[in-house]
Structure formats: structure tokens, C-alpha cells
Amino acid sequence: MLEKILETKREEIEQLIMPEYTEVPHFSLYKALNNSNRSTGLIAEVKKASPSKGIICEDFNPVEIAKGYEKGGADAISVLTDVTYFKGHRDYLSAIKKEVHLPVMRKDFIIDKKQVEETRNIGADAMLLIVGTVPIKELKELYDYAYSIGLECLVEVHAKEELEELLSCFAPKIIGVNNRNLKTFETSLTQTEDMATLIPEGSLFVSESGIHTSDDIKRVKKAGAAGVLVGESLMRAESPEKGIATLFGGEAIAASS
Numbered sequence: 001m002l003e004k005i006l007e008t009k010r011e012e013i014e015q016l017i018m019p020e021y022t023e024v025p026h027f028s029l030y031k032a033l034n035n036s037n038r039s040t041g042l043i044a045e046v047k048k049a050s051p052s053k054g055i056i057c058e059d060f061n062p063v064e065i066a067k068g069y070e071k072g073g074a075d076a077i078s079v080l081t082d083v084t085y086f087k088g089h090r091d092y093l094s095a096i097k098k099e100v101h102l103p104v105m106r107k108d109f110i111i112d113k114k115q116v117e118e119t120r121n122i123g124a125d126a127m128l129l130i131v132g133t134v135p136i137k138e139l140k141e142l143y144d145y146a147y148s149i150g151l152e153c154l155v156e157v158h159a160k161e162e163l164e165e166l167l168s169c170f171a172p173k174i175i176g177v178n179n180r181n182l183k184t185f186e187t188s189l190t191q192t193e194d195m196a197t198l199i200p201e202g203s204l205f206v207s208e209s210g211i212h213t214s215d216d217i218k219r220v221k222k223a224g225a226a227g228v229l230v231g232e233s234l235m236r237a238e239s240p241e242k243g244i245a246t247l248f249g250g251e252a253i254a255a256s257s
């Protein structure tokens with residue numbers, strides 16, 4: 001599946017029409033997670049569909065969902081912008097940036113500098129980079145380019161070997177361990193537990209995917225995750241606010257936020 005998605009991305013890049021840069025206020029993903037509203041930082045994802053689950057949310061209003069996440073005390077928002085496999089859109093991200101005062105991350109398959117520029121122009125604060133999608137030196141170039149134009153990166157790995165390959169090249173400020181195997185779609189929180197000790201102290205550690213309950217949050221927190229990225233379970237909740245409250249077992253938002 002990952003190879004198929006990347007093939008589609010290569011075709012999209014060929015036809016990419018660069019959007020104009022729109023001025024929006026920017027917020028730091030790193031700072032938001034490092035100074036989170038709860039004991040574990042939350043990146044709440046706006047996700048209509050996925051290759052593994054099909055349609056997740058029929059009644060999909062991206063801006064309303066993002067506003068609900070903000071009200072519910074999310075620290076940051078992730079927006080799927082892939083059209084073909086996730087039924088997302090870059091316009092959803094731009095619309096959310098106009099309404100929500102939180103860092104917004106573009107969740108897509110970014111393998112080319114043109115997409116990095118596009119990400120900045122649509123108003124994102126941060127973007128995802130996935131180890132294994134391009135050679136590691138190219139990933140580092142994309143990372144450096146992103147930071148040079150004011151974008152932060154969440155650098156994602158799934159397997160131990162990918163993390164080792166990443167760290168042999170550089171240590172990103174934010175590292176995500178994806179509990180989902182992108183080849184089989186299977187999710188397992190043991191991925192976070194097994195890899196936690198390998199994350200360098202200076203990097204902020206985010207556990208991604210397959211997090212559904214407050215016990216799951218406790219489990220990845222105990223393993224050392226400073227933050228979580230959650231999509232499906234929040235998208236299926238009665239409302240974004242109730243979804244967040246349930247996920248955190250009613251943990252109150254810190255008074256300073």
C-alpha cells in the first residue's frame with residue numbers, strides 16, 4: 001500500500017500547481033507539546049477515511065471538528081490532506097488555520113521539496129516526514145528545507161531499523177513512532193514500548209496510531225511518550241470534545257492553558 005501511495009504522490013507532484021502564500025498566524029508544534037494542556041500532549045487528527053478502515057466519518061465538517069478539538073483542549077491538530085486514499089484536502093487545512101489557534105500539522109506523504117513549499121503556502125505550521133519513503137539523506141534535506149522556511153517536522157518511524165537509520169543521519173526535534181505497520185495496517189502499542197528507550201533524550205517522543213482508550217494513553221505515557229497522535233477514536237466519538245475527555249479519562253486541562 002505504501003508503495004502505491006508513493007506512486008500516486010509522484011504523479012501528483014508532476015502536476016502540482018503551487019498555491020499562493022497566505023498570511024496566517026503560526027504556532028509551534030514543539031512548544032505546544034512540550035507545554036501540553038494535560039500530562040500527555042495531544043495531536044488530534046482530522047481524518048475522514050483511511051486505507052485500513054474506509055470511511056470513518058460520514059458527516060465530515062473539517063473546520064467544526066477542528067474547532068471541537070480546540071475546545072476540548074487538544075494541543076495541536078493534524079489534518080490529512082491526501083485526497084485519493086484519505087479523502088482529505090489541502091483546502092481543509094487552510095480553512096482550519098483561519099478558524100483555530102493551535103499548531104496545525106499537514107499529514108501527507110511528503111517526498112519532494114515542492115510539497116514542502118506547498119505545505120508552507122497552505123498555512124501549515126508543521127508537516128510529517130516518514131522514514132523509508134525517500135533515502136535518508138533526502139529526508140534530512142527535506143527536514144532542513146522545512147525548518148529553513150518556518151515549518152516544523154514530525155519525523156515518523158515504525159520499525160527499530162528505521163529509527164537506527166534515522167539516528168545514524170540526524171536526531172529530529174520531534175520523533176513519532178507509528179504503532180501502525182503501513183504494510184499490514186496492524187497496530188500494536190508494543191511498538192512504542194519497544195522503541196521508547198532508543199529515542200534520544202533531546203527529541204520529543206510522540207506515539208502515533210491505534211490509541212483508543214485512556215488505558216492506551218497511560219500505557220504509552222508510561223513507556224515515555226510525551227505526546228500522542230490520535231485520529232480514528234476521536235473521529236468516531238459523539239463529539240470531538242467528548243472524545244478527548246473520554247480518551248484522557250476526564251483528566252483536567254492544566255490551569256495555565
Ligand SMILES: O=C(O)c1ccccc1NCC(=O)[C@H](O)[C@H](O)COP(=O)(O)O
Pocket residue numbers: 001045047050051052053178180182185208209210211229230231232233
Ligand atoms: O490510517 C491508515 O489506515 C493508514 C494507512 C496507510 C498509511 C497511513 C495510515 N494512517 C496515517 C496515520 O498515521 C494515522 O492517521 C494517525 O497516526 C492516526 O491513527 P489512528 O488514531 O489509528 O487513526
